[in-house]
Amino acid sequence: MQVIFISDLNAEPKRHINPKHSNQFFRNLANCNLFNIRDICYDNANTRLPTFHRNGCNPSRINHIYCSTKLATQTIRLSSTPTDLSDHYLLIATLECPELVTKKSSSLIKKKYFDIDNMNQETW
Numbered sequence: 001m002q003v004i005f006i007s008d009l010n011a012e013p014k015r016h017i018n019p020k021h022s023n024q025f026f027r028n029l030a031n032c033n034l035f036n037i038r039d040i041c042y043d044n045a046n047t048r049l050p051t052f053h054r055n056g057c058n059p060s061r062i063n064h065i066y067c068s069t070k071l072a073t074q075t076i077r078l079s080s081t082p083t084d085l086s087d088h089y090l091l092i093a094t095l096e097c098p099e100l101v102t103k104k105s106s107s108l109i110k111k112k113y114f115d116i117d118n119m120n121q122e123t124w
Contacts, residue, residue: 002100005034005066008088012061035072037065037093042078051080051089065093 011022013036029036038049038061050059065078074097080089 001068002071002097003034003066003068004071005029006064006091007066008063010062013064029066033069034066035069037067037072037075037078040072040075040078049078049080051091052087053082053089054087063088063091065091067093067095071095071097 009022009025011018011026013023013026042049049061051061051063053059067075074095076094076096078094079092081092082089
């Protein structure tokens with residue numbers, strides 16, 4: 001089973017001062033072998049990818065996408081896009097995992113037609 005966990009955690013993993021129990025929650029995610037996609041896409045600790053903004057405050061990274069090991073190895077990119085609809089950015093992860101989406105059989109459904117005018121007791 002593959003897992004994708006998306007959340008507004010109101011906390012940053014590398015920040016020492018977080019809401020109560022946040023740092024323990026991040027450790028629990030790591031213990032469950034879930035990876036923060038931001039850490040996969042950006043290996044430079046100074047690279048910020050803001051996910052939240054409010055007037056008068058520095059942008060922060062409080063929204064996160066975590067995934068299981070197999071999906072982590074298939075991560076291509078992560079981006080955040082500001083929007084006027086919310087004080088949270090859109091957080092978009094791109095994964096290369098075609099096995100998660102399967103195509104249904106493209107065989108056509110065969111319809112059976114009955115010509116009632118030409119039917120008899122046997123063909124009915």
